[in-house]
């Protein structure tokens with residue numbers, strides 16, 4: 400709240416974990432057992448040598464610590480903020496069973512903030528190879544691929560359709576976890592490795608694929624996923640798109656419209672973020688509706704706990720039917736036999752329609768697959784771009800990684816970063832050894 404009694408969006412959505420002080424960081428680093436063959440390193444999808452970077456913090460060698468992190472994960476700053484550490488590195492920490500696990504994410508952020516705030520560039524561009532690589536999409540996968548290729552001396556241009564680079568780190572991840580500035584600072588770090596970032600270029604729109612094939616030695620597609628799918632219910636045009644809601648809260652927070660009584664459709668991490676934004680920016684009541692139960696919801700357990708603590712309410716076994724005057728017409732569901740996803744299928748219970756009152760309804764029910772695969776005629780798997788073990792698509796010389804290839808497993812930033820790194824290694828091998 401500011402002096403006029405209005406909520407200040409920047410304060411309400413400021414990063415919820417404060418940076419560690421140097422005293423806190425050193426005390427925490429000294430708790431680490433520096434395990435041999437450390438489980439945290441195995442649990443990190445980018446395999447950062449966690450005990451090594453923590454050891455360097457304990458001896459106040461923060462540039463060395465940042466180098467250890469960035470060598471495995473060029474987007475170490477974003478990952479330190481957004482990784483679901485409970486499910487990854489910290490979840491594997493041996494101290495977790497009897498004591499508190501080491502705060503690996505926050506220590507990582509401590510080292511990354513040290514170099515970022517001082518403008519220290521840990522790596523330099525490699526010696527020029529004369530090879531040119533085009534990357535489509537400036538999200539975590541594209542930036543990781545670009546930065547690693549630049550370290551190896553290749554000339555890299557990223558084409559991005561939006562005005563700002565960073566992908567979902569800039570536009571999609573709630574500011575509580577990652578503010579826009581943190582994402583853009585990382586983009587600048589990648590640019591200082593010599594990577595060109597051309598925004599306003601849309602592959603399939605004003606950027607012809609044939610131009611990329613003609614002018615570059617290799618192409619990496621990191622286009623992520625698409626828009627929120629349709630619910631196909633009457634009155635849907637008055638439902639707010641959840642991705643747009645989050646984007647507004649990050650980019651245009653001063654003008655975002657928040658209802659007093661908000662209903663969020665969905666129960667994944669995006670829905671949790673929408674509910675959190677509504678609550679933090681002044682909604683009196685926020686209710687999440689989901690057609691299954693809390694056992695089937697896709698949000699991480701710690702996110703579910705977080706949003707319950709924010710005061711968000713839940714209506715499980717509830718299916719939206721249509722928008723009506725005063726809110727959302729819903730129907731009660733029950734769970735039947737497992738469907739194709741392996742989860743019990745929700746089945747309508749007749750005669751249970753009711754109106755859930757709301758003056759704003761937000762839908763956050765996932766993202767559609769990218770249309771790029773169909774446009775380019777690429778082979779797909781469950782609608783995702785199919786790649787081989789070298790991240791090469793069905794078109795030779797065209798590689799892909801990140802959310803757009805994630806046919807298996809759950810999409811996350813750190814997985815996209817790892818794809819970008821491994822694809823860069825494959826592209827480098829191909830360009831230098833044939």
Ligand SMILES: Cc1cc2nc3c(=O)[nH]c(=O)nc-3n(C[C@H](O)[C@H](O)[C@H](O)COP(=O)(O)OP(=O)(O)OC[C@H]3O[C@@H](n4cnc5c(N)ncnc54)[C@H](O)[C@@H]3O)c2cc1C
Nearest residue numbers: 536538539540560566567601602622623801802811812815
């Ligand atoms: C709301 C939300 C919250 C999330 N929170 C977390 C979290 O807390 N932790 C976590 O680990 N993961 C989180 N994720 C997932 C994570 O953001 C993604 O897994 C990650 O961003 C994937 O990176 P990417 O580079 O593959 O795709 P993206 O980040 O989606 O980037 C793709 C880029 O490609 C561009 N693009 C698309 N099509 C074209 C085209 N035709 N031409 C040019 N450019 C194009 C897009 O504009 C975009 O910039 C969240 C996702 C969402 C939606």
Ligand code: SF4
Nearest residue numbers: 443478482487488504
């Ligand atoms: S990148 Fe993510 S998973 Fe890996 S060590 Fe850092 S915070 Fe943990």
